[in-house]
Amino acid sequence: MDIRGATRSLLVLTGRVINDVVSFIVFCFLDLLDVLLCFVYKILDFFMEAEWKPCYCSSGKEAITSSGKILVSERGESKIISLSSTKLQLEDISDTLYSRPSLVSEISKSTIKELKRLKIDGTTIRSSERIKNGTLRSTFTINSTIVDMLQEKIGGQQLHPVPRWSDCDCRACTSWSSSCKETLYVRVEGPSRDKAREDVLFIHGFISSSVFWTETLFPNFSDDTKSSYRLIAIDLLGFGRSPKPTDSLYTLREHVEMIERSVLEAYKVKSFHIVAHSLGCILALAIAVKYPGAVKSLTLLAPPYFPVPKGEQANRYVLRKVAPRRVWPLIVFGSSIVCWYEHISRTACLIVCKNHHFWESLTKLVTRNRMRTFMFDGFFCHTHNAAWHTLHNIICGTAGKVDEYLDAVRDQLRCDVTVFHGRDDELLPVECSYAVQSRIPRADVKVIDRKDHLTIVIGRQKTFARELEEIWKKSSSG
Known part of the structure; x- marks a missing residue:
């Protein structure tokens, strides 16, 4: 037994060393490739769209400020100024x-100098941090002259910008541009609001859409559930059939406000259950904290929660955890490319997302139409701009807020909290769910053997549908 154990340890160590060496070589090459693609896309963008498009790798903050937004720094964190009535947020x-x-060259850079006062045309704007309705914001009091100036600058953006040449322009991906409503795509099944016992809001994860739920869970709910609950699944901003504005930064506020406008207000939702997967768990927590009395139960699948050690910069720490720049496992390799390389990931979107109908047809041809292809609509109907900003601003950008959200759920909400996680999840380890439980002791963590980040639902949809029904019945009877 000792010899076998020593041999196994040696093989594990050897594999780890090989993975580290190969990863170093591969990602050094990808660093150079991304720089090269930066120049390639600048030239292509100029010829296709008649203007140079700033990017984050070469222009840095210009990519933000070029869209008419104002970038400031506060306490070492980056923020943009958005205008609402007579307040700046x-x-x-x-x-x-x-x-x-x-x-x-991964050396820690000095944090941005603390900005306590922002002067615009000689007027000092004093900022104050506060938590309001579960969302961390800073507000400014300014005079009307500055408001008019910023309205002219910020308000001059197009409501329905033309899709970029590298984005898909098929009817499904651009259906939102022909609508006069600035709302998400919402799929609703079940009785009307007057006849429904309760509502259930489903929030998908990163690079996904509402079909993740509607093609798996919805057909497998019992007749009693279908006749009693109003099931509401959404496509997040930038994904599926929802709007994909090219000038959006896809921040937490934008995502939450779109859900409020498209679901809670449009469908007059008063009390509801939430079921969320992966990145959607962060949005679910933000909504739950904002509406503590309305949430009946909170079900999280593979939440991306990494407690940040003291002294670490939260967003960069989470980036390294989600995308550790390793070639193995493959899902981690893919995550690392998507997170670290702006232009390589854009190339992937150009090849896959822009031509998703081709890949769907090819799959049907090869499999002789024996394979369901709903995953193509679910995972390939998004733009690079939406995926890039959502990933960084939600998963990484909210790293410093998740602790506050979890504490608020623990202290302010009385609903049941259930967390599901696949034991074989190589993208987000099961420790993420246990970390949630350490913050919310009443959370019930269920670890599913031989299931990963996707098969936690896909492949066990009948079982999971029954589990959700039990959660909803328990919370309603309690």
């Missing part, structure tokens, strides 16, 4: 958008 964005050192 500081909106958090992630530094990882424009500060991702190469593997060779």
Whole structure:
């Protein structure tokens, strides 16, 4: 037994060393390739769209300010100014958008100097941090002259910008541009509001859409559930059939407000259950904290929660955990490319997302139409701009807020909290769910053997549908 154990340890160590060496070589090459693609896309963008498009790797903060937004820094964190009536709101964005050192030169950079006062045309604007309705914001009091100036600058953006040449322009992906409503795509099944016992809001994860739920869970709910609950699944901003504005930074505020406008207000939802997967768990927590008395139960699948050690910069720490720049496992390799390389990931979107109908047809041809292809609509109907900003501003950018959200759920909400996680999840380890439980002791963590980040639902949809029904019945009877 000792010899076998020693041999196994040696093989594990050897595999780890090989993975580290190969990863170093591969990602050094990808660092150079991304720089090359930066120049290639600048030339292509100029010929296709008649203007140079700033990017984060070469222009840094210019990519943000060029869209008419104002970028400031406060306490070492980056924020943009958004205008609402006679107030300016500081909106958090992630530094990882424009500060991702190469593997060779990954040296900690000094944090941005603290900005306590912002002067616009000689007027000092005093900022104050506060938590309001579960969302961390900073507000400014300014005079009407400055408001008019910023309205002219910020308000001059197009409501329905033309899709970029590298994005898919098929009817499904651009259906939102022909609508006069600025709302998400919402799929609703079940009785009307007057006849429904309760509502259930389903929030998908990163690079996904509502079909993740509607093609798996919805057909497998019992007749009693279908006749009693109003099941509401959404496509998040930038994904599926929802709007994909090219000038959006896809911040937490934008995502939450779109859900409020498209679901809670449009369908007059008063009390509801939430079921969320992966990145959607962060949005679910933000909504739950904002509506503590309305949430009946909170079900999280593979939540991306990494407690940040003291002294670490939260967003960069989470970036390294989610995308550790390793070639193995493959899902981690893919995550690392998507997170670290702006132009390589854009190339992937150009090849896959822009041509998703081709890949769907090819799959049907090869499998002789024996394979369901709903995953193509679910995972390939998004733009690079939406995926890039959502990943960095939600998963990385909210790293410093998740602790506050979890504490608020623990102290302010009385609903049941259930967490599901696949034991074989190689993207987000099961420790993420146990970390949630350490913050919310009443959370019930269920670890599913031989299931990963996707098969926690896909492949066990009948079982999971029954589990959800039990959760809803228990919370209603309690």
